[in-house]
Amino acid sequence: MRFAILAACLVTRLAAQDTSAIDRGVRIGIIYRPGVRPGIVVLPGRPAALDSIRAIISRDLDFSDRFEEITLPGSDSLRISTRPLAPRAGTRGPTGGGAQTLGPNYPLYQALGADFAVDVAATGDTTVVTVHDVAAAAVRRSLRVRLPPVKDPGFRLAVHRLSDQVVQGALGAAGIAATRVLFVLEGKVYRIDQDGAEMTLVSSSDKEAMSPAWSTDGRRFSYMEFWAGHGELFLQDMAPGKRAPVFSTGKALDFTPAFSPDGKTLAFSRATEEGTDIYTVNVKDNCCLQRLTVGKFSDNLSPTYSPDGQRIAFVSTRPGLPQVYVMAADGTDQQLFAPFDYGVTGSSNAPEWSPDGQSVAFHRDVGGTLQVFVLDVRTRTVRQLTSVGRNEDPTWAPDSRHLAFVSDRAGYRQLWIIDLETGRIRPLLQRSGARLPSWSPRLPEGTAVNP
Amino acid sequence: MNRLSMLVVAGCAVAVVSAACGGAKPVTAPTPVANADSIAAAERARNDSIEAARQDSIRRAQEDNERVNRQRSADSLAAIQRTTEEVRAMLATMIHFDFDRATLRGEDTQALDDKIKVLQANPNVHIRISGHCDERGSDEYNLALGNRRATAAKQYLVSHGIDASRIETVSYGEERPLAQGHDESAWSQNRRAEFEITAGGDALTKP
Numbered sequence: 001m002r003f004a005i006l007a008a009c010l011v012t013r014l015a016a017q018d019t020s021a022i023d024r025g026v027r028i029g030i031i032y033r034p035g036v037r038p039g040i041v042v043l044p045g046r047p048a049a050l051d052s053i054r055a056i057i058s059r060d061l062d063f064s065d066r067f068e069e070i071t072l073p074g075s076d077s078l079r080i081s082t083r084p085l086a087p088r089a090g091t092r093g094p095t096g097g098g099a100q101t102l103g104p105n106y107p108l109y110q111a112l113g114a115d116f117a118v119d120v121a122a123t124g125d126t127t128v129v130t131v132h133d134v135a136a137a138a139v140r141r142s143l144r145v146r147l148p149p150v151k152d153p154g155f156r157l158a159v160h161r162l163s164d165q166v167v168q169g170a171l172g173a174a175g176i177a178a179t180r181v182l183f184v185l186e187g188k189v190y191r192i193d194q195d196g197a198e199m200t201l202v203s204s205s206d207k208e209a210m211s212p213a214w215s216t217d218g219r220r221f222s223y224m225e226f227w228a229g230h231g232e233l234f235l236q237d238m239a240p241g242k243r244a245p246v247f248s249t250g251k252a253l254d255f256t257p258a259f260s261p262d263g264k265t266l267a268f269s270r271a272t273e274e275g276t277d278i279y280t281v282n283v284k285d286n287c288c289l290q291r292l293t294v295g296k297f298s299d300n301l302s303p304t305y306s307p308d309g310q311r312i313a314f315v316s317t318r319p320g321l322p323q324v325y326v327m328a329a330d331g332t333d334q335q336l337f338a339p340f341d342y343g344v345t346g347s348s349n350a351p352e353w354s355p356d357g358q359s360v361a362f363h364r365d366v367g368g369t370l371q372v373f374v375l376d377v378r379t380r381t382v383r384q385l386t387s388v389g390r391n392e393d394p395t396w397a398p399d400s401r402h403l404a405f406v407s408d409r410a411g412y413r414q415l416w417i418i419d420l421e422t423g424r425i426r427p428l429l430q431r432s433g434a435r436l437p438s439w440s441p442r443l444p445e446g447t448a449v450n451p
Numbered sequence: 452m453n454r455l456s457m458l459v460v461a462g463c464a465v466a467v468v469s470a471a472c473g474g475a476k477p478v479t480a481p482t483p484v485a486n487a488d489s490i491a492a493a494e495r496a497r498n499d500s501i502e503a504a505r506q507d508s509i510r511r512a513q514e515d516n517e518r519v520n521r522q523r524s525a526d527s528l529a530a531i532q533r534t535t536e537e538v539r540a541m542l543a544t545m546i547h548f549d550f551d552r553a554t555l556r557g558e559d560t561q562a563l564d565d566k567i568k569v570l571q572a573n574p575n576v577h578i579r580i581s582g583h584c585d586e587r588g589s590d591e592y593n594l595a596l597g598n599r600r601a602t603a604a605k606q607y608l609v610s611h612g613i614d615a616s617r618i619e620t621v622s623y624g625e626e627r628p629l630a631q632g633h634d635e636s637a638w639s640q641n642r643r644a645e646f647e648i649t650a651g652g653d654a655l656t657k658p
Contacts, residue, residue, distance in 0.1 A: 269591075301594075
């Protein structure tokens, strides 16, 4: 089993394939690779009040795609979850509380195929989550946290943070549970938790909105609104929901905002009678409009920063059809980024640089419909990720292995999430017309407050 | 006949008796004395009615006049409106584009030339051209494409002598489809440029 963990750490990016049939649930489309992913079991237990926390954590671990999750049959679960505490030296009990005198039943978890067992308990108003290393028959990590009440708007995000700590504790990898996705539905910007819960309207006007984009600190976002025939960019704080127009915007058609990693600069596309070009503006001091491209007879749009802030990938129509280009962040050294066959390859659009800097996801016209592609930045090779239906506007999760994108594979356009390593695909929400997603970074404390 | 003579006799008798009983004041003749006030009143009433009649006729004449005027102006307003509508329709005629193209089609030249004439005949009119796309392209790229389409239409008008400052351009990408379908017939309708009057469009002159 330890080898399995090791294998999981060493696993290279498996060629993820879009294997899914039309699926409405969650489980179809998974490529099971037994032995590659460690098994994990979330133990049922008392009190039942913690079941909502167990359910959220269990789903987060499942959606992390890093574990083979073992589900226990409901009725027998209580009995198999515990056994009389064996007098093992050096092993602390799961709760530390006197109420439970039963310890973890490691041989049973092992028999079920679990490498990790997660126990959720409570002492007073503190929630205690224990990560057991089954093979070692020992506690791997014990997390104690005071969660907000279930009805508190910050409750779910606080539990998601616990889930991420479980992933961190078990595998040493950072999870994506405490993240959200912004998207556009019927001209309004919404946000939704990565597990599909808490869809919330964040648009604060009746104007048509497009292209929401997160700042790298996860505390605010930018988006475009149509105003009297123009496109105006706004900055909005996540927490109080206040917003302000971006400096110099509103007189032309400004769209596709993208924050620089340091949060000081906003790059965007501006359409004028000269065509569309990429500009930057300093949003920290509200100054210093700069033009990065001069297209004249071609359009340049959809900028996305590399995570080190040194480069910007963007779309240019200079080869005739839109393709993915790259330049230095000051606009110099513009060159083709994603290779294409002239006259053969279709339009390529909507690039987004991965948070680890190694890939750029975009979509490309293949035979009249759009498919999600990933460019390997180092080798400058592209591979096609999807093939079922029309798939577009990919956006990276902070773990650089999940992408949210728009797909009509279930008959209507909505948001889906693909794990590049397992190829597993799941719907993020079941709403027709959801589009233009933007996945947040890991959300810091203090962003849980609802506007 | 007999009864009538009886009445006459009775009448005479009454007259005689009353004359006989009059005594002290013999009335020579019962000439009615006219009351000066009532004469004035009557005179006033007569004058009033004449005046009223006069006023009435004046009013009626005025009303007639107004009605005629109203009708006349309504007719001319309707005419202006008709012309304005007609001219507005000429200006609002959409032009269409091929997939992922922003080049003007030959078949739209007539529509654009009509617009040039309208804009020349109505120098106060300002317009906004909006470029639109079908749903097949990328959502954000379509904003740039719609911008190219609106600009192409504007450049045609400007190259034929229309002042550039009278024409504003905007793009809505694929955000405001005209036809909701998901086939070529809907797409071809949605790949368009629209023309909208932003100022000076109250009364338009026909070119």
